[in-house]
Amino acid sequence: xxxxxxxxxxxxxxxxxxxxxxxxxxxxxxxxxxxxxxxxxxxxxxxxxxxxxxxxxxxxxxxxxxxxxxxxxxxxxxxxxxxxxxxxxxxxxxxxxxxxxxxxxxxxxxxxxxxxxxxxxxxxxxxxxxxxxxxxxxxxxxxxxxxxxxxxxxxxxxxxxxxxxxxxxxxxxxxxxxxxxxxxxxxxxxxxxxxxxxxxxxxxxxxxxxxxxxxxxxxxxxxxx
Amino acid sequence: xxxxxxxxxxxxxxxxxxxxxxxxxxxxxxxxxxxxxxxxxxxxxxxxxxxxxxxxxxxxxxxxxxxxxxxxxxxxxxxxxxxxxxxxxxxxxxxxxxxxxxxxxxxxxxxxxxxxxxxxxxxxxxxxxxxxxxxxxxxxxxxxxxxxxxxxxxxxxxxxxxxxxxxxxxxxxxxxx
Numbered sequence: 426x427x428x429x430x431x432x433x434x435x436x437x438x439x440x441x442x443x444x445x446x447x448x449x450x451x452x453x454x455x456x457x458x459x460x461x462x463x464x465x466x467x468x469x470x471x472x473x474x475x476x477x478x479x480x481x482x483x484x485x486x487x488x489x490x491x492x493x494x495x496x497x498x499x500x501x502x503x504x505x506x507x508x509x510x511x512x513x514x515x516x517x518x519x520x521x522x523x524x525x526x527x528x529x530x531x532x533x534x535x536x537x538x539x540x541x542x543x544x545x546x547x548x549x550x551x552x553x554x555x556x557x558x559x560x561x562x563x564x565x566x567x568x569x570x571x572x573x574x575x576x577x578x579x580x581x582x583x584x585x586x587x588x589x590x591x592x593x594x595x596x597x598x599x600x601x602x603x604x605x606x607x608x609x610x611x612x613x614x615x616x617x618x619x620x621x622x623x624x625x626x627x628x629x630x631x632x633x634x635x636x637x638x639x640x641x642x643x644x645x646x647x648x649x650x
Numbered sequence: 651x652x653x654x655x656x657x658x659x660x661x662x663x664x665x666x667x668x669x670x671x672x673x674x675x676x677x678x679x680x681x682x683x684x685x686x687x688x689x690x691x692x693x694x695x696x697x698x699x700x701x702x703x704x705x706x707x708x709x710x711x712x713x714x715x716x717x718x719x720x721x722x723x724x725x726x727x728x729x730x731x732x733x734x735x736x737x738x739x740x741x742x743x744x745x746x747x748x749x750x751x752x753x754x755x756x757x758x759x760x761x762x763x764x765x766x767x768x769x770x771x772x773x774x775x776x777x778x779x780x781x782x783x784x785x786x787x788x789x790x791x792x793x794x795x796x797x798x799x800x801x802x803x804x805x806x807x808x809x810x811x812x813x814x815x816x817x818x819x820x821x822x823x824x825x826x827x
Contacts, residue, residue, distance in 0.1 A: 478726065478751075479753070480751055480752075480757060481753055484753075501731070502730070505730070505731055506727040506754070509730075509758075510757055513757060513760065529705075532734070
């Protein structure tokens with residue numbers, strides 16, 4: 426596999442290093458000459474010391490025969506352009522972009538970037554898991570605005586003492602399992618939910634409010650003024 | 651008409667003034683407030699500090715549903731991104747991005763983005779002044795590259811390299827200083 430990595434910061438450097446170690450052909454583009462020279466010293470002459478946003482250099486680095494282009498610079502707009510140039514101008518089958526502003530994730534996907542890496546989203550996700558201020562936790566984001574959500578049932582939650590069949594679950598959602606006392610139980614329609622159950626659901630992000638109401642109960646702050 | 655101009659450099663400021671003077675609603679956005687010193691004290695439009703590639707910033711500035719967004723920052727990529735955010739997320743009707751890299755400009759024109767390439771524009775202007783033929787690269791590219799019916803060679807050739815030095819059929823001679 427030939428991978429073209431653009432951006433020789435920490436992410437680009439370690440990504441390149443790991444890829445070389447697992448036997449792939451890698452070229453790294455880094456526009457800062459001093460930084461590029463430093464990486465050559467450490468990883469060998471696999472560095473093109475030019476700006477990967479510049480069409481000419483992206484071509485010279487071999488993007489037209491790359492299987493994957495990974496744009497991991499610190500700037501969202503650069504990563505977008507690198508991926509779009511790779512995809513549309515050099516016909517690269519797969520493009521990966523690092524995204525810092527979580528708002529850009531959907532836009533980038535829409536504009537044709539195949540994979541998004543979002544350090545901000547990942548950090549946000551693990552902070553939300555560690556600090557259970559919400560009863561509804563985002564466990565993971567899937568493709569097409571789908572999410573895996575965990576709902577913790579409280580003593581006064583409307584779902585307690587009822588079965589999934591009795592609940593009015595939004596159409597675009599599916600309750601898939603319950604974690605009870607640390608054990609995962611596949612959710613059956615006739616299973617009675619209990620306080621302390623963690624219900625795992627997969628659904629569209631915009632169903633979140635309905636799901637919250639059905640499982641945990643209405644929320645004070647979410648009502649629009 | 652409501653226009654949003656991202657980047658208040660010389661060109662951005664000049665465009666902002668021109669549209670303001672002709673009675674249009676103008677919003678200028680720049681990362682630095684000092685850039686707004688380029689605007690005259692009579693400028694009646696809005697000058698907003700912020701990142702013009704950030705959807706939230708553009709929305710807050712009132713860019714949603716604008717007729718035109720012109721991206722003229724120093725960064726080609728910021729311009730490309732600003733126009734795409736405007737088109738895809740903010741329902742802006744017409745956008746133009748300044749892209750100084752000719753290869754990138756041609757590539758984005760193929761993707762439906764109107765681009766202006768200063769590099770080609772200046773090169774052609776100088777060549778014309780010296781009585782030489784133009785580069786053959788288009789400097790102002792409409793979103794859908796219009797291929798002349800009688801010419802089979804197209805502006806949107808897949809490779810960015812102009813292998814055949816294309817004949818001059820694009821406006822270089824009209825911009826003599």
